[in-house]
Amino acid sequence: MPPRAAPRGAASLRGGRGGAARGPIEIGLPSDNSHITTIGVKRPNFGTGGRELPIYVNSFVTTIPEGVIHHYDGFLVISPSEKTLPARLNMDIIKELQTAVAPEIFTPRAVYDGRKNMFAVRELPFGESNSYEFEVALIGARAESANARGPKVYKVRLNKVAEINPEVLKRFIQGEQSHDNTVLTAITALNVVIRMEPTMNYPFNVRSFFTDRETKDIGSGIQLWRGYFQSVRPGIRQMLINIDISTATMYKAGPLLRVCLEFLRRDHPSQMSKQHLHERDFLRLQRFISGIRVTTAVPGAGGRIAQTPRVVKKLTRVSAREEMFTLREGGTMSVAEYFGRVQNRPLQFPDLFCAEVGSGAKIPLELCTIPPGQIMRKQIPAEKTKDVLEFATKRPRERLDSIKNGLDVLAYAQSDYVRQFGMNVSSTGPLRLQARVLKPPTLRYGVGSKQPTIVPNNGSWNMVDKKFYKPTSPIIRWILAVFESQTRFTAQVTNDVMKGFTEGCKEVGIKIEPTKIVRYGTGHTKVRDFLKSIGMECYRETGQPPQLYVIILPESGNDIYTEVKYFGDVEMGVPTQCMKSLKCSRAKPQYFANVSLKVNVKLGGINTIPDPSSVSVLTDPHMPTIVMGADVIHPSPGSDGRPSFTALVGNVDSDTAKYIADSRVQTSRQEMIADLHPMSMHILGMYQRYRQNVERRQGTTSNPKRIIFYRDGVSEGQFKQVLELELPLLKKACADLNMDPKITVIVVGKRHHVRFFPQSERDADKSGNCPAGTVVDREIAHPTEFDFYLQSHGGLLGTSRPAHYSVCFSYPLLYFADALQSLSFALCHVYARSTRSVSIPAPVYYADIVCSRAKNHFDPSDSWDLIGSDDAASVDTNRAMDSLDKFQRGFKPLHHSQKTLMYFSVS
Template identity: 55%
Template sequence: MPPRGQGRGAPRGGRGGGRGSVLAPSQPAHQAPAAHITTVGVKRPNFGTSGRAIPININSFKTTIPEGYIYHYDVAITSEKILPVAMNMRLMKALQDTIAPTIFAETRVGFDGRKNLYSPIELNLGPNESAEFDVTLPRPTTNTDRPPKVYKIKLARVARINTEILKRFIAGQQSQDNAVSTALMALNVVIKMDPAQKFPTKGRSFFTPSETRNLGSGMVLWRGYFQSVRPTLDRLSINVDISTGVMYQAGPLIDLCLAFIGRNNPALLTRQMPDRERIALGRFITGVRVQTQDPNGEARARVVRKLTKVGASESSFTMRDGSVRTVAQYFQETRGRPLRFPTLLCVEVGQGALIPLELASVLPGQLVRKEVPDDKKTALVEFATMKPKERLESIRKGLQVLAYGQSEYVRKFGLTVDNTLLSTQARILKAPTLKYGPGNAPIVNPTNGMWNMADKRLFRPATIAAWVMVIFETQNRFNDAVASKVAADFVSGMRSTGITITDPAPVVRRINGQGNIVQELQAAGAACFQQKKVPPTLFVVVIPEGGNDLYTIVKHWGDVKKGVATQCLKSRKCTNAKIQFWANVALKVNVKLGGINVVTDTVLSDPHTPTVFLGADVMHPAPGATGRPSFAAVVSSVDSNAAKYVATQRVQTSRQELITDLKDMTKDLLANYMSYREQAEKVKPSAPKRLIFYRDGVSEGQFQQVLDNELPLIKQACQELKIAPRITLVVVGKRHHIRLFPVNDRDADRSGNCPAGTVVDRDIGHPTEFDFYLQSHGGLLGTSRPAHYSVLYDENNLNADTMQALSFALCHVYAASTRSVSIPAPVYYADTVCARAKIHFDPFSQQSESGTTEASENLEKFKQDYLPLHKDQKLRMYFS
């Protein structure tokens, strides 16, 4: 690996591509970073120039860089256990306002709630620049014999940072060292201080009750705002965006519980509750802060630890005098009146203290940290979806809520925020020319990320020798006449795209979804072989609405057990479907059978410099899930046109982003690439000269880990295969808040978004590193999100125009669509393969629900139960 000071990859100015390829020689560097600058990724070689220029706005606001110094202090709070951020913030406030007000009299400090405190002036902590304080918090009640708890807080200065380094950094004259990162962290903490004291926060977002929607099941959506200080080319800016928070329904705890179970009768919250429902409810309310009343009438906030199995009238405990009381009796005595619902369950708060549900009220503004149920996600997306103009207007309102000019913290640190949106010049790249099979007009020029396949034939259509139609729907919903019509329409749709169906009459079988599905599928295949004298090429499976379990069983059987292509159709959608529907189905069927739908004309194919494209992603368990692993997938092109892909996947340690088995996975895929080119394309030598690797799901803070851990594994895979392609490694980021807005309506697409192919690398790019934002897809609903590309390593000397054109072209070869997609096809496929990990487990076992054993034991169990893909599916795009 080259030294950091060199940037990553070979020296600039070398070869960029062969003849007839977009991979053209590098252009001279323009405003390149200073020679002494070190970068994590590749230094920016130049800016792109291709495409039509349009003016755009970006949801960022220019801010000044404060003069002078930022003083960084380490905070150590002594406690028997790790305290929550909110508690640490209360302690720090008490330290400033009550315990040591003279130390903080001239300033306002930023505190991240953990270990870091920042001040615009030096704090007087004595000759050693450190001091320790005893801090107590006001007790919630005076009716106690116990003294208030004392917390020790130690402050120690660890750094003094001259803000001049930020000016040098954004000008490309300073490396992003620890001091730069700390200064940026400090400013992010500072702009968060005011909102964090007024509103619920999550990361860099905060949420207000000014715009809400009831989500159901005890959850309420709140509109929120995201803010982040970002260094960009020649400026410091604050990125402001809209975000959405999911809150617990405030008010009586009984109402929250009833909303969760979808009922309105409190009498259902008793010991007669089904165990499964009670356990689910207990998980949902664990960790919720509720308000209760002490016997003296004083209100008190407590945290729910768990839900009891029996009601207040059945839960008993021993008093200090040795007498026994039920919870219901105790509260009747202390409150002077009986409970309204004595048989209802209780919640445990504190150390074994039980509170009846009716005596607790949920405090407002509490974020739900658990994953939102699938049936609520559509409503969540609808609430979060805003058209570009609406989003911009909401962001402007957010500036009023943020009120940077009124924040004492922002003023004390010397920040001034311009309330004018950042504007820049974007470019609209020319879409690649697409090539279909022989016939009428095989060449297509996409417009705004879309094209029509009417009268087109697939580039390499497959053949269906015999097929089986399996129906899980009932006769009254999907009768024989409808089944015959769907079969005929399927055949017409396939043939319209060039797919050959040797025998149009399928073997039709109705299967009871409650029966032995695997046995029935086997029998249907056997019947096909018996009748047609050839094994079935394809199973077309009609499933009802809500048939997700059936889908999983079918895919497990077809992809893992049997090795046969399956195409599932929802009964409602395929009944009386139009030809366009069947043409879209044909796109999926063709690649599952080994065909190729469409290729780009010259952009991705270069016979002089064969290139293999790989995409990788990792999927982690849902928030709150324990004991479950992560799944890694890598996908690779195998043909010379980068249109046909194969995949490999692995189980790995939970929530680990780096791909453990990347060497073996890459080696398998590269072997498949060379094998396919030799056997199917008759090309020798078949080794690629370029390897372009797109990595998804990695945050900026993990770039160095990818270079140090994953890049060597890719190189080792090549070495073991005795090949030496020049490697380019690019991270594709989707988890960011940059949005692009056309200034002029004439430059917008029908959805109001910037058109497909909008690329930006000036003004909002990294000060020194090779990155760009590319909005490669046409808008549908809401405001489109561009993908953020960061080039971490490059032995191919690709310039900005080349890298952008290459990435945009790859967004056009996603097989299942006649629209360009938001990220390059290999990355999109890797994401899909990860999401389909559950089909590798036996759908009739409990492994997919486990999560109770030790993590290491559980990982081994998952690996044992994770069944590999059937050998007959390995070279097919089964994941389409």
């Protein structure tokens, strides 16, 4: 779309920092791409702002095949029961088909994605029908449920559906071809080609595979394996393979009973019997092992023992001694008796539960074995998160070395599949390119600051000698509630914490008086009743309710925290600030300075604002702007029946520093925000009222002229859905409020594997990462659409991940590359609870927090954690809908007094 004249006061929008308007044609862009269609906005130009920085990117150039690729889609692997088979079993079936059943047809061998797509470099000889059906027999451990009566036979039907001319990819990366289905299918084909060899030989998970070259046992029956991610991605004028290291949680190989004992932290199998195992532990164990593949030794003809693979469905409720089944010839027998008398395998632990497998058979735990290399596709226990992070975290130089070493494992040059498709992967190492480092925004602090403005250094600054831009009203009535024993948290410690907290607030400009209400709760205290009672005590003494509760939590205080947040956010509408006893009891002034950052915004203050001169796009008085952040969070794997939560956050002030939020419940794993219309109405209405009542804008001057809508959490394949399903809801909300702002929709992606590495140590920060503000919009960016990668935060541990920004909608086109990159970078500096820039714009970060906090909108006295299914296999559609309805009815709205405050500023 050609640029239009800049509106009044917006001269700096199209160029860089206040430069002249710039047209869409630049060196590197095709001179005529009017025939190209895109899902998002076409790239108008490339950014030029900032200083140059030479970096490596973990991408490797690859050639595009020359010959036609034959696509066999609608591909079916059919078992006698017509059910969907695991991808690993499908791969084994295809391997047997190509190497043993019909090698003369599959020469050279085709590649297969484990589901429904097969690609071949020559047309398979299927005759005029272009279709053929094969029978493949699998013997032993590879069959899903082979038995002593013989191998299991699968039917495989192939249908040719298309021919792919790789020429479309050459045109696409040159910016001369639309991003259509032919391009998507061609990229899919190349991905299947490079993944075929490793997925045949290693455990795999979609785009990664894992080896046992580097492992770590983290207890609870779990191991970590190092793996390699690989993905073919189009760049500008080149096709790339993005390679990264990855981590998988694996079930520990060996006897299932031993793994169960490790998970429950028990020493002996007798401690797992029904009388010794609490119901909650039983359900935890069942969730952990459901879906796991085990092998069992089954006696066969001639004394042969077959290791039969089976999938655990659930645990029996009674022991092997008590579990009865009906014999074919009549009568009943217990499982323990059957294995002892019929199979001559007396059980050592007959009082333990049995594993019920997919076929319905009940197998004693002691007879099941977990094969090696089995990925655990569930959320890891919370206490293991630290172990996973430690294993997965590598400093930039170490990570880049691991990626280079991974090329030996990937062995593209030795892969028959890669060679026969004519792909040659660069052996010169990772891609080198020139990034740019953007200038950070200037931040403004309040009256009384010795340094009223500051320019962050590598995304960091401090609060020394600075006052908040707008401190909250004086805190006169506040309460200190301590949920620790007085022997551990003594009166002296309490006084020290109170002193540290009040001095921390005063240092940044908050007026606060010492509290006279300090009360101790115990482990048996009913949290909300206790907080209400001391709140009433404050009311009796002052005639007014408390302004703030400061809560001291024990180290294992998650349940208390949940009660506190429900009490403050939903029930009573009083801001709460929690501190862990261990941290605050020995804290230095810096700790309380960080606490004050949260307290100030929770009570209505503003910590800092970007100086108007450095973000004129946001602060132009003629173009008032709302910046929104939207996100959806889904239940963890295996949590069937639980809903997804949505959040929308937006600023209400002209300085884009004060935000409000709205959150809802919706159908589990639904990505698009169903209630975006009423949520947008709420944010827009609050913006309008704040502009009228606080900033004294009248009439239509209180309406926004622009909306910048940052959407988090959607994949590239869902961009079209955002435009078709969510954008109309946002537009309708504006229309219903008689507003007509210009809308820009930007998707912020974090779940990708692109990483930046400085070429020289002198260009790195202290953590070895590229400095905050590093931006790339050329070689690795989209060939035709408006996108860029921005690493907006300074590194701490490991290798920093840049955020990927894709401009999906902007009509008319208001922002060119430099303006949008600088704007996004500036918004990463206004995250209220930190004196560091963050990895994504603050409203998006807030939306993520609001989603996570949504679970605190349910009354903790109800058993919400039990609404979902503990037996994932038993969930059906009706039950899921009933569960969603119950969640929606139980989801309590935010208390009205909290709706205008940044209650979500954590803790």
